[in-house]
Amino acid sequence: MTAPVFAMVNLGCRVNRVECDRIAEELEAAGYVLGPSSEADAVVVNTCAVTGEAEAKTRKALRRAAQLPQQPLVVATGCVANLFSESLAALAPNIRVIRSKRDVASEIISTLGGRTAGAPSRLSMPTATGRTRPGIKVQDGCDLRCTYCIVWKARGRSSSVPAAQVVEEVEAAIARNAREVVLTGINLGCYDDSGMRLPELLEMLLEKTSVGRLRISSIEPQDVDERLVSLMASSEGRIAPYLHMCLQSGSEQVLRRMGRVYSAEDFAERAEMAYRSVPNLAIETDLIVGFPGETDEEFEESRAFCERMRFSHIHTFRYSKRPGTKAAQMDGQVPPQVSAARGEAIRSLGDELRAARAESLVGSEDLVVTQETGSGISGGLFSCSLDQPVEPDELVRVRISAVGENATLRAVVLR
Ligand code: SF4
Structure with missing residues (x-):
């Protein structure tokens, strides 16, 4: 039997991204595989209500997911789902509103099957939302x-x-x-x-x-x-x-x-x-x-x-x-x-x-977390390219030597 596929559509703030990672971890622990919306059995839309525009984007994302040819289960959760659950559920018959994010994975599993969701012990890097700095x-x-x-x-x-x-x-x-x-x-x-x-x-x-x-x-x-x-x-x-x-x-x-x-x-x-x-x-x-x-x-x-x-x-x-x-x-x-x-x-x-x-910052020392070979993120959240091919996911001490295009820092590795 092939593993069920889920997709995540995240709208909104950093907190929403972290919550998406958590839901993804739970689904992966139950044997689901993260994939594109076009192949998904379940699409989770983590909604945002911060502005009128954000809410409109939320409704558009839900409609788009609900109309996919394979008719996936579309789960609406997050701020708009809490505020306007009825109007979201009325958008399409395959949209299900789940107000508590803690229940999203277990509801999907009880509908589509899978191992029982539990708190996962491992999360792969990068996370489901693509971040190496969780x-x-x-x-x-x-x-x-x-x-x-x-x-x-x-x-x-x-x-x-x-x-x-x-x-x-x-x-x-x-x-x-x-x-x-x-x-x-x-x-x-x-x-x-x-x-x-x-x-x-x-x-x-x-x-x-x-x-x-x-x-x-x-x-x-x-x-x-x-x-x-x-x-x-x-x-x-x-x-x-x-x-x-x-x-x-x-x-x-x-x-x-x-x-x-x-x-x-x-x-x-x-x-x-x-x-x-x-x-x-x-x-x-x-x-x-x-x-x-x-x-x-x-x-x-x-x-x-x-x-x-x-x-x-x-x-x-x-x-x-x-x-x-x-x-x-x-x-x-x-x-x-x-x-x-x-x-x-x-x-x-x-x-x-x-x-x-x-x-x-030129001339100062800093710590850089590498995200790709030879480049990473400085303490002040500037992109930084290093003078050595340091592997991803390392924390290295550097001296900032110059500034390139788009305020990208160049740095000499000190270790
Ligand atoms: S009310 Fe809204 S904008 Fe103001 S501090 Fe709280 S979350 Fe932020």
Whole structure:
């Protein structure tokens, strides 16, 4: 009997990618084989509700999978599945909505057959979503209420994976040859295991595991404090010199309308403290342009603030109306062509800032995790080509020697 084939369609954030890996592990442990959608008996669509556009993409992906000639079982899970289960199920008869991701693999197996799904002990590298630096989900949900966001409604209040389990998962990843582990969550600063917060969790992982490098996937600005920053500074590169601090806007007024809990000046103080403490730190951010009521002056304030913060990368999002949020009801929705022009301006600033940040690293030492022979990812998440054909999945100390096209670093291996 040939093994059943499954396909994964992942929409959305890093947490979704980690969840897809977990579902794939469970199906593989039950004898399923990952393959293309065109050959799949089951297609899992991990949905995203972060913007109206993301939701539209979700519905399109589901329709496309449901219409495949072999009529696979199409499983919708994730944020849109939680918020709008009935309307997704109504898209096609072969779509099944499964709200809890923990049940996805077992539901597929009970429908299509296979060995009983269990927690798998091994995961091949790269993972199902193609990453050699595995992510580990340590937190889910969010206790905040940003006015443009629906994720907190879809995922509920914050919950944390017990620290002992995180230690086990990191050790399992190391046993599978992972040199870097990325800690992910919807709002990592909410991590709380009976009073143990994110900095203590990181400290525990540094002490109890031999992980080569830990990376914090993203963090809210208010959670970047002295404790976290001094731990990063004293970790000798075992915590990557990298912060993805979600700014969203550099305008004080827009931040207030977004319901963010920090001011631009708070952000600047925390970012500057981190720059002073952690050598060669790279700070990335997310920025929304065209938020309701964003005037030309407010946009300019935001753009100038990004310049001042010397971001190594700006993930730019054009605001799109997300029904069910407070922001969708606000006056002053910005015309799409204005948002598009603002997005372009930020993207071009982002490219300049990234190139400048890369140049500033020339002469410094760093750790690189190789992903292919002779190239890999630096601590600050820059692509890096090495002067030697080092095998994939190694952690090597390097000196940055030059910057090539698209801010790719060139480096001399020091070991
Ligand atoms: S911090 Fe704000 S944007 Fe992020 S998940 Fe929570 S409510 Fe949404």
